[in-house]
Amino acid sequence: MIRMKTDPESIAQFTTDESGIVHASAVEAVCFPQSEQEVSELLAEANETGTLVTTSGAGTGLCGGRVAVHGGIVIATQDLCTPQRRELPVFQAERFGRQYSIYVDEDCQEAYVPAGVSTELLDQMLPGGLVYPPDPTEKSSFIGANIACNASGARTFHYGPSRAWVLGLQVVLPTGDILDVSRGDCSANGELRFASQSGAEYVVPLPSYQMPATKNAAGLYAHAGMDLVDLFIGSEGILGVITMARLKLSTRPDNIIGEVAFFASEADALNFVNDLRAAAAGAMTVLSIEYFDSNSLDFMEHEVLAGKDYVAAVYTEVVGTLDELDPLIAALEANNYAADWFAEGPEQALEQKEFRHSLPDEVHSYLRRHNSQAWVTDFAVPPEKFPDMLAAYHAAGAALREKFPREGKHYLVFGHIGDYHLHVEFITHSEEELRFAKQLYADLAKQAIAWGGTISGEHGVGKKMITVDGRTIPYLELMYGKQGVMEIARTKQALDPNLVLNVGNMVPRSYLEQLSK
Ligand SMILES: Cc1cc2nc3c(=O)[nH]c(=O)nc-3n(C[C@H](O)[C@H](O)[C@H](O)COP(=O)(O)OP(=O)(O)OC[C@H]3O[C@@H](n4cnc5c(N)ncnc54)[C@H](O)[C@@H]3O)c2cc1C
Structure with a gap:
């Protein structure tokens, strides 16, 4: 017997994800298959009976992907924890x-x-x-x-x-x-x-x-x-x-050195990032380059920030010994760093990671305290367009601030600058503000596409819709047009003839219904 739960409390744990952008309705059961064979039985039956199925992981997704908005059953994958036996340790x-x-x-x-x-x-x-x-x-x-x-x-x-x-x-x-x-x-x-x-x-x-x-x-x-x-x-x-x-x-690299560099100007921080990229293209192994603007730093907690007013910080991890850090030191010195925090060894590295991860935690607790909502971008653009995109992010944040003057933050910019992939998190305190932020977001998305970028660097599109020029369309349509979304639908149909699995992700149900049999 496949383990399943049908009580409202158990189902309630699967009705949204970390984004909260959509909620499930009419979920009949959450099933907990213990093996691939059980997943197969569940899907074969659903395919036969036309029952909708949505797959869930840990629910940390940021686009409603695991949310069964059209009802049916949920397959929770948490008990898939033992693979078939192999002749291996x-x-x-x-x-x-x-x-x-x-x-x-x-x-x-x-x-x-x-x-x-x-x-x-x-x-x-x-x-x-x-x-x-x-x-x-x-x-x-x-x-x-x-x-x-x-x-x-x-x-x-x-x-x-x-x-x-x-x-x-x-x-x-x-x-x-x-x-x-x-x-x-x-x-x-x-x-x-x-x-x-x-x-x-x-x-x-x-x-x-x-x-x-x-x-x-x-x-x-x-x-x-x-x-x-x-x-x-x-x-x-x-x-x-x-x-x-x-x-x-x-x-596993055993000599990772973490460095957080603080700057008094955004231009210095960006030049430092460029120098790091150049060093990475040379002899230095650079694992990560992450960015935090001044608004992000205001949310983050650590004694290194006490009483300081930095405009930006860059977190990087490099592999090497102290003797091999010349390119990093040269990049710091060439770009007027205001202060730095150097971590050698696992304990200090962990402290830096915690510092970095304190950002989402602190933002979430701010949102809860103010009963406010955030709207986060996930765009990446080609290198030559990155400075323009960053300027567009600041312009959008300033537009939100000017239209809704109030206490508190309106936006922050942070993330994977090494990959030209920053997140802008708009913080809104009312439905009106949220509507305006979504408009700004749509304009930025169009801009990212026009510059040869993507609307999602890592989160996916899930069940996101977007309103442009008064029309609400599937998020992906903005990038690939309706033709592209329908082509995805046809790819899906070739594997899912009765259209039962994860309906609504990438392609809305109404589009799937337009497919000919
Ligand atoms: C604080 C925070 C930080 C984050 N940082 C990052 C980041 O740095 N990089 C990043 O990429 N993402 C990030 N995310 C987003 C999220 O963690 C990722 O998208 C992650 O891959 C989702 O995993 P999950 O197990 O929570 O999946 P869920 O949210 O449960 O599901 C995600 C999607 O995968 C599908 N799915 C789940 N399991 C399976 C399966 N076995 N087979 C087929 N489909 C399946 C679901 O149907 C759904 O569409 C972050 C989220 C939060 C809250």
Whole structure:
């Protein structure tokens, strides 16, 4: 019997995600499959009966992806914590009353990881010396979901996003068929043709749109000659439930040095970032380059900020010994740094990470205290457009402040500057302010696209809609047009003929209903 819960309290835990932008209604049950076979049984039955199914990870998503807005059942992936047995050393952990297992090939630097393992737990379970490099900030998120969203993190600057670290996947398709696919097994020739474990054959058309060259998590991956594995990475769960991933690992750098540099001007901070990028292109290994504007620093808590009024800070992690830090020191000195905080060794590095992570925590508690709402961008743009985009962010924040003068913050700018991917968080204290912030957001999104960028560098689009010129459209339509969204719908239909899985992500239900059978 597949474990499931139908009581309102249990269901209530799955009715939204961290974004709170949408809420589920009429969820019949939350199911907790313990194995891939159980996921397969659930999907086969749903496909047969036309029951809608939505897949949930840890619920930290920021676009309503796991939210069953059209009802049906939820598949919770938290009990997918043991993969099929392999002839490899097993590493185990017990958490929350569950026994987790991963299989690791230390020589090949590969791990077989079930979907329900969080990134934090994976890091603890891996044998010493090995690391799974993608490091999204939210460590409670699950590996299956990270892959479904092509999650990124600060170290994406050096290591790339999740996509770069997935060697193979086990996926239960919406029909209940099981697919076990490794990179190299199947690549596109106009379309993707492959067979599932049961021998069922699939012919999958691909969207024809051009993806931006920037970091990107918006829309299904589509490239000439692409690998089938890539189709599922970043698919936001609309094509199947990932049950297990074969992940590439890396050697854990044992001499990471963290540095937070503070500046009295934004221009100095940006020049420092450029110098760091140049150093990274040379001999220095730079793992991450993160940015915090003065409004962000006002939220953050640490004695290093006490009584100071810095305009910007840049957090970077470099690999090396003290003797190898010349390029970093030169970059600091060339750009008039006002102060710096240098962390060598794991304890100080942890303190810096906590400092960095204090930002979302402090913003959330501010929002709760003021009963206010935030609206966050996730745009990335090509390098040459980055200065203009940053100026546009400040102009938008100033416009919100001028239109609604009041105490408190109106916006902050922070994030992955190394990848030209900053988040602007608009803070609004009323419905009117929120409406205006959404308008500013839409204008910025259009601008990012016009400059060859993306509307989502890492969060995905989920069930986001956007209002432009008085019309509310699916968020993705802004970037790929209705044609692109309908092409995604057709890709989905080839794998999900009865359109039961994760309905509403990327493509709204009303668009799916426009597909011919
Ligand atoms: C404070 C904070 C910081 C964050 N920082 C980052 C960051 O640095 N980088 C980043 O990329 N994201 C970040 N996020 C967003 C979020 O953590 C990621 O999108 C993460 O990948 C979601 O994982 P989850 O387990 O919470 O998934 P959920 O929110 O439960 O689901 C996310 C999506 O994945 C689908 N899904 C879940 N499991 C599966 C599966 N096994 N198979 C197929 N589809 C599945 C769901 O249907 C949904 O569409 C942040 C969020 C918060 C709250």
